[in-house]
Amino acid sequence: MVAHKTSRKNISNLHVPEPLNRPGATPDFSDLHMPDLVSDKTHTLPRPIPLVDAFETEQLASGLVRVLTLDGRAKGPWDPKLDADTLRLGLRNMMLTRSVDKRMFIIQRQGKASFYMKSLGEEAIAVASAMALKDDDMVFPSYRQQGLLLTRGYPLRDLMCQVLSNSGDKLEGKAIPICYSSREKAFYSIGASLGTQMSHAVGWAMACAYKGTDGVSCAFTGEGATAEGDFHYALTFSSTYRAPAIINIVNNQWAISSFQGIAAGASKTFAYRGLGFGLASLRIDGNDFLAVYAAIKWAAERARTGGGATVIEHFTYRKEGHSTSDDPSKYRAKDEPNAWPLGDPVDRLKRHLILMGEWDDERHEALEKELDAYVLKTYKEAESFGTLTTQTGINPATMFEKVYEDMPEHLRRQRQELGI
Amino acid sequence: MSDQVSQKPKMKQMNMIQAINSALDVKMSQDPDVLVFGEDVGFFGGVFRCTAGLQEKHGLHRCFDAPISEGGIVGTAVGMGAFGLRPVVEIQFADYIYPAFDQICSEAARLRYRSNGDFTAPITIRSPMGGGIHGGTSHSQSPEALFTHIAGIKTIIPSNPYDAKGLLIKAIEDNDPVVFFEPKRLYNGPFDGDPHSPAKNWGGHELGLVPEGHYTIDFEKARIHRAGNDLTILCYGTMVWVAEAAVEATGVDAEIIDLRSLSPLDLDAIVKSVTKTGRCLILHEATRTSGFGAELIAEVQEHCFYALEKPIMRVTGWDTPYPHALEWEYFPGLERCSRAITRIMED
Numbered sequence: 001m002v003a004h005k006t007s008r009k010n011i012s013n014l015h016v017p018e019p020l021n022r023p024g025a026t027p028d029f030s031d032l033h034m035p036d037l038v039s040d041k042t043h044t045l046p047r048p049i050p051l052v053d054a055f056e057t058e059q060l061a062s063g064l065v066r067v068l069t070l071d072g073r074a075k076g077p078w079d080p081k082l083d084a085d086t087l088r089l090g091l092r093n094m095m096l097t098r099s100v101d102k103r104m105f106i107i108q109r110q111g112k113a114s115f116y117m118k119s120l121g122e123e124a125i126a127v128a129s130a131m132a133l134k135d136d137d138m139v140f141p142s143y144r145q146q147g148l149l150l151t152r153g154y155p156l157r158d159l160m161c162q163v164l165s166n167s168g169d170k171l172e173g174k175a176i177p178i179c180y181s182s183r184e185k186a187f188y189s190i191g192a193s194l195g196t197q198m199s200h201a202v203g204w205a206m207a208c209a210y211k212g213t214d215g216v217s218c219a220f221t222g223e224g225a226t227a228e229g230d231f232h233y234a235l236t237f238s239s240t241y242r243a244p245a246i247i248n249i250v251n252n253q254w255a256i257s258s259f260q261g262i263a264a265g266a267s268k269t270f271a272y273r274g275l276g277f278g279l280a281s282l283r284i285d286g287n288d289f290l291a292v293y294a295a296i297k298w299a300a301e302r303a304r305t306g307g308g309a310t311v312i313e314h315f316t317y318r319k320e321g322h323s324t325s326d327d328p329s330k331y332r333a334k335d336e337p338n339a340w341p342l343g344d345p346v347d348r349l350k351r352h353l354i355l356m357g358e359w360d361d362e363r364h365e366a367l368e369k370e371l372d373a374y375v376l377k378t379y380k381e382a383e384s385f386g387t388l389t390t391q392t393g394i395n396p397a398t399m400f401e402k403v404y405e406d407m408p409e410h411l412r413r414q415r416q417e418l419g420i
Numbered sequence: 421m422s423d424q425v426s427q428k429p430k431m432k433q434m435n436m437i438q439a440i441n442s443a444l445d446v447k448m449s450q451d452p453d454v455l456v457f458g459e460d461v462g463f464f465g466g467v468f469r470c471t472a473g474l475q476e477k478h479g480l481h482r483c484f485d486a487p488i489s490e491g492g493i494v495g496t497a498v499g500m501g502a503f504g505l506r507p508v509v510e511i512q513f514a515d516y517i518y519p520a521f522d523q524i525c526s527e528a529a530r531l532r533y534r535s536n537g538d539f540t541a542p543i544t545i546r547s548p549m550g551g552g553i554h555g556g557t558s559h560s561q562s563p564e565a566l567f568t569h570i571a572g573i574k575t576i577i578p579s580n581p582y583d584a585k586g587l588l589i590k591a592i593e594d595n596d597p598v599v600f601f602e603p604k605r606l607y608n609g610p611f612d613g614d615p616h617s618p619a620k621n622w623g624g625h626e627l628g629l630v631p632e633g634h635y636t637i638d639f640e641k642a643r644i645h646r647a648g649n650d651l652t653i654l655c656y657g658t659m660v661w662v663a664e665a666a667v668e669a670t671g672v673d674a675e676i677i678d679l680r681s682l683s684p685l686d687l688d689a690i691v692k693s694v695t696k697t698g699r700c701l702i703l704h705e706a707t708r709t710s711g712f713g714a715e716l717i718a719e720v721q722e723h724c725f726y727a728l729e730k731p732i733m734r735v736t737g738w739d740t741p742y743p744h745a746l747e748w749e750y751f752p753g754l755e756r757c758s759r760a761i762t763r764i765m766e767d
């Protein structure tokens with residue numbers, strides 16, 4: 001199955017796992033550890049009450065919770081039974097995210113931004129999560145959940161100005177593109193050190209419990225970064241203090257160029273790791289808007305009612321390069337994204353709505369056009385505030401601000417030395 | 421001194437452990453957002469007893485044991501701080517702060533900056549540091565320079581009970597993350613750097629006389645431990661007391677400056693003193709190369725070059741791990757410091 005143009009032999013006993021489809025191979029996912037997708041078996045996994053004993057979630061952690069069948073029906077006990085307006089809103093938010101990603105990728109290629117990261121194929125995870133949570137539940141994202149911000153109505157122009165690092169950037173060009181922060185939208189500041197946000201989310205959740213609020217924190221990490229200590233700290237602390245947190249692992253199969261098996265090792269699923277900590281654990285179809293929505297709702301209710309944290313593995317696929325600096329054709333089969341057996345989240349929700357008689361191709365196309373036009377128009381506004389490569393318009397004196405609450409003497413002296 | 425003491429304070433004789441305990445108690449009583457946690461700090465009250473009685477007095481939810489996970493302790497504290505609490509966490513020994521280093525350096529220190537003020541981490545990280553208790557490689561380190569090198573945190577090292585309490589309260593109230601190192605050899609009394617001289621305690625010592633209630637000491641304000649005209653000695657923590665003994669032994673009219681706050685640094689006090697004395701000796705227990713002394717030397721030569729009569733000198737720990745059996749050969753004790761004073765005073 002693993003076809004290599006040049007064969008890279010391993011002549012030792014050291015086990016080094018390899019992905020299913022290296023460049024040149026015809027992608028084949030039949031060996032992927034996944035339950036039978038064709039039969040409806042995965043749609044009949046039970047939905048226990050949210051306060052169930054954590055260990056009773058075992059089959060949910062090793063199986064795959066799904067609602068949408070590949071042909072667009074909603075099936076099984078996890079169906080959140082959302083009305084058509086909510087579904088259309090979800091579809092819209094996913095399409096908006098996709099359209100923004102497309103535009104920002106283009107402008108990065110035009111040299112107007114230093115960097116960008118798309119979330120193509122993973123939009124359901126961020127969008128459905130934001131819709132299932134309360135607007136003031138603090139989310140602790142990785143860099144691939146821009147859909148959270150967009151769903152919560154963060155001004156698109158502000159988001160784009162952040163990517164452009166221009167004078168419209170609310171962060172005054174301090175952070176690299178995509179490291180957004182918005183306390184107002186309960187969106188925690190993204191740092192670039194992988195995994196560190198996980199224990200912040202648990203600390204935040206502990207603070208919610210300490211203060212007696214019904215707040216819940218909701219953290220996201222890629223599957224690759226679960227190998228960081230911080231992931232384990234987060235599970236330990238949320239287990240010990242029964243923190244009202246939701247710990248999401250977005251398993252998009254790739255961590256830059258290393259496949260998920262490098263982080264997973266021989267473990268059954270990523271979700272399964274939660275069980276060892278006594279946390280309720282679910283593995284769900286991350287390309288299934290309804291499954292994500294249902295799982296986050298379930299976990300949020302569990303957290304809010306004192307049941308503690310839930311670990312959710314979102315089984316999905318990163319359809320594009322890791323970032324604008326990456327070329328995935330160097331390490332994986334070209335057609336892998338199209339061969340992914342769980343389809344595309346936008347297509348699947350669209351098909352579902354059409355099947356319900358609540359949507360059609362014309363409306364879909366029209367919405368796509370409308371969003372693209374809105375994104376382009378907003379981008380033009382954003383660019384009028386400058387770009388990194390032309391003029392950022394950012395006052396150099398701001399460099400010394402917000403290091404501390406008050407500027408200490410030595411920074412004052414350094415600012416003077418810079419001549420401002 | 422710019423210390424702000426509320427009303428007329430009732431004073432009490434305390435050692436450094438009691439002073440730290442009192443600071444925590446005062447803040448926990450005043451502010452329900454102050455939480456204390458760390459390894460063994462709850463029921464037991466900490467391996468050095470700094471949190472003794474706090475759980476009983478303020479409740480299990482205010483002072484509790486944490487998993488043995490320094491990264492998790494600081495990481496959760498950052499999240500709590502972002503929420504709006506003021507966690508004070510204990511890292512059991514400074515030697516074990518490294519698993520938390522990423523959370524301190526990449527997260528606590530940068531959160532305000534990268535979010536442009538949207539989120540902050542008003543947390544205090546307390547940790548016993550330094551040698552003199554036969555702690556060997558793993559219970560003696562002085563890693564302060566690793567932290568002064570990081571923009572966005574403050575690094576504080578008190579040398580006595582009075583300062584410890586006022587500075588710790590200040591640290592808890594500060595809206596930036598503070599790393600607060602406690603020289604463990606000073607917990608029970610000042611230490612002159614001679615392991616053979618009888619142990620002293622803080623009883624009867626004027627710096628052991630501590631207000632019972634709330635007071636703060638500003639950062640960025642060094643303390644003139646001893647005024648003098650012929651030599652400036654820059655030091656902090658345990659070395660303040662070694663400096664005092666060495667000055668006494670050599671009979672030199674030295675000015676001993678206890679920096680207390682390494683970052684931010686009271687450069688004015690340093691420049692003023694060295695300009696007056698023309699000689700500068702730096703003492704620290706930490707290893708020499710890239711130690712905080714190097715930073716002090718750079719600042720002193722830049723600002724006092726024309727006032728200097730002799731090259732700036734430093735006495736430090738050797739560039740080795742902290743040995744167990746040879747602790748006193750490693751420690752920059754009375755003898756080495758006295759010798760340096762004598763040398764720098766030669767014409």
Ligand SMILES: Cc1ncc(C[n+]2csc(CCOP(=O)(O)OP(=O)(O)O)c2C)c(N)n1
Nearest residue numbers: 144192193194222223224225252254255256
């Ligand atoms: C501590 C740390 N190590 C390494 C990196 C570099 N890096 C950035 S993203 C990435 C891969 C992460 O993969 P995964 O967690 O699966 O998330 P995904 O990109 O798939 O969303 C790496 C290695 C980093 N940002 N932080």
Ligand SMILES: [Mg+2]
Nearest residue numbers: 222223254255
């Ligand atoms: Mg990944």
